[in-house]
Amino acid sequence: MNNQRYPDSAIAPARHAFAIVAGVQVTVQCKGIYVGTGGDLVVKLKDTPAGNVTLKNVASGQMLDIDPDTVDVTSTAADIVGLA
Template sequence: MTDPYADQSASLTSPASGAFAIEPHDANALPLTTRALYVGIGGDLVVEMQWGAVVSFANVPDGALLPVRVDKVLAATTAASIVGLV
């Protein structure tokens, strides 16, 4: 398939070009730092940000798209069906 944008540089405001399922875990880092997280089933989301701070997002609704760059989604997370967008 031809990509009319192949010669354009990707930036953080560009659409995601890849995605992966996330299983929350305290020790395992994500395979890539995200540009955003999609939360399929809402709840609390506890993440380690790219620069190392641990942040809790309370009551994230179903279907939320959070533009956050994270390295880990921690086990204290109650949200589910989380997808990392890169």
């Protein structure tokens, strides 16, 4: 089996994981996020100037292919991990 690493690209597997804290700007470009504890996820996406978007009733353990600028403190979803 070839153990050569994938070149980094938008479709390559994530190489870095980090906790996303509500109310704190995410400074890393994410390939996606993992929601550990489900609920409503209120996010501002990096290329959406209109403000926050509410993703209702996100399930625990769900992966979302989004690149958030911030996760709002009003989110009821928790244990959020960014993947880059």
